[in-house]
Amino acid sequence: MVDNIDIQPTDAKERIKAAAARIFSLRGLEGARMQDIADEAQINKAMLHYYFRNKQQLFELIFEEKVKRIFSALEALSGSTASFEDRIRSFVDTQISIVLEFPAMPLFVMLEARKNPGLLEEKFGKLPVAAIRTKFSNMVRAEAEAGNIKVVAFDQLFVNIMSLCVFPIIAEPMIRHVLDKDEASFRDLIEARKKLVADLIIHDLKP
Amino acid sequence: MVDNIDIQPTDAKERIKAAAARIFSLRGLEGARMQDIADEAQINKAMLHYYFRNKQQLFELIFEEKVKRIFSALEALSGSTASFEDRIRSFVDTQISIVLEFPAMPLFVMLEARKNPGLLEEKFGKLPVAAIRTKFSNMVRAEAEAGNIKVVAFDQLFVNIMSLCVFPIIAEPMIRHVLDKDEASFRDLIEARKKLVADLIIHDLKP
DNA sequence: GTCTATAGGCGGATAGAC
DNA sequence: GTCTATCCGCCTATAGAC
Numbered sequence: 062m063v064d065n066i067d068i069q070p071t072d073a074k075e076r077i078k079a080a081a082a083r084i085f086s087l088r089g090l091e092g093a094r095m096q097d098i099a100d101e102a103q104i105n106k107a108m109l110h111y112y113f114r115n116k117q118q119l120f121e122l123i124f125e126e127k128v129k130r131i132f133s134a135l136e137a138l139s140g141s142t143a144s145f146e147d148r149i150r151s152f153v154d155t156q157i158s159i160v161l162e163f164p165a166m167p168l169f170v171m172l173e174a175r176k177n178p179g180l181l182e183e184k185f186g187k188l189p190v191a192a193i194r195t196k197f198s199n200m201v202r203a204e205a206e207a208g209n210i211k212v213v214a215f216d217q218l219f220v221n222i223m224s225l226c227v228f229p230i231i232a233e234p235m236i237r238h239v240l241d242k243d244e245a246s247f248r249d250l251i252e253a254r255k256k257l258v259a260d261l262i263i264h265d266l267k268p
Numbered sequence: 269m270v271d272n273i274d275i276q277p278t279d280a281k282e283r284i285k286a287a288a289a290r291i292f293s294l295r296g297l298e299g300a301r302m303q304d305i306a307d308e309a310q311i312n313k314a315m316l317h318y319y320f321r322n323k324q325q326l327f328e329l330i331f332e333e334k335v336k337r338i339f340s341a342l343e344a345l346s347g348s349t350a351s352f353e354d355r356i357r358s359f360v361d362t363q364i365s366i367v368l369e370f371p372a373m374p375l376f377v378m379l380e381a382r383k384n385p386g387l388l389e390e391k392f393g394k395l396p397v398a399a400i401r402t403k404f405s406n407m408v409r410a411e412a413e414a415g416n417i418k419v420v421a422f423d424q425l426f427v428n429i430m431s432l433c434v435f436p437i438i439a440e441p442m443i444r445h446v447l448d449k450d451e452a453s454f455r456d457l458i459e460a461r462k463k464l465v466a467d468l469i470i471h472d473l474k475p
Numbered sequence: 476g477t478c479t480a481t482a483g484g485c486g487g488a489t490a491g492a493c
Numbered sequence: 494g495t496c497t498a499t500c501c502g503c504c505t506a507t508a509g510a511c
Binding site: 089135168174176223227235239254257 | 342376389398424426431448449457471
Binding site for chain 4: 094096106107109110115116
């Protein structure tokens, strides 16, 4: 922000951010080592402090970016003029894809949000999510009144969808252990869920 | 194990274990401070090393106990002579109750299992879970052949149930933020799921 | 902008008195 | 068994040469 006058966008900065995301998501704020981030970014440890003042500041930047990414899928719920069913399908699909990009990230966010309650509110006001929530809630009520779906608690519906999309991916090690799956068949299992989860939700909503 | 000759079961040891579970689950192996565990257990830091040789050993003990607790609910799936539907209901109920006891624990287990792949296999062979899996899988097939439920992939069924039970609780901070709920109404939301999730699963299995 | 060297502090582990 | 004092290594952060 301060010195964005440089012509070439320093991709060192980008490499650091990517590396930090990987290390933080796996080891948490305290567990992450600046040296490991530097190694991963193929850069000197001192450069971390050159680009980002300190560990805490780097951490908060990553946290903020990743929460925004996770919440970005919510827009599939409110935007466009697609039918209710199509919005659900689209949301499930993008949600699963986003979490697949970076499976450890929701774990990281949930853990850090637990350690530091109020971190979410601090970084993002309640207002942006409130707008989407209201929109989705209204949509569910309208569909129910039109007789297209049965009457349901919209918050439970939301929780169901999120659970079915996110949990299997973050719980990969446990699920693979219990179901005795190798990496490939686990990937197939998740891929199949893009349709399966949407079907399950929509079937449940039939009047 | 070595010195279990002492008459009075040292409840200091129990306090330490409880404290360690709390701190480790929230901050992870590297993030946890021995001092914090000692404070929480109202005990001197040196005593931690008296009862448990070092941090790593204490950590592994806690990890092992907690995974066993989480997996213990699986027995509701295979045991007893109850009907299929009742087993599902009973499993959902106990699973939610267990996770509620210690909401951060599955997060902790999933994160540590990610950092250290093979930790699950190392601590618990595949065999015990394999037995339960086979039993459950056979049960699902038998019910389908009897025409009581439709034909489904048992592994997706298992993943669905786990997701709907576990995720909402571990994601409490994110869900409360998005749905703007206070502690009490969040608790109500989870409590209501004991029935709601079982209904959803059973409804989906109707032929 | 990049790197080396080092300061400075924190935290796990132990010695040893009681 | 319990506690204080202390060691020592690791890790963040910075100083300063280039």
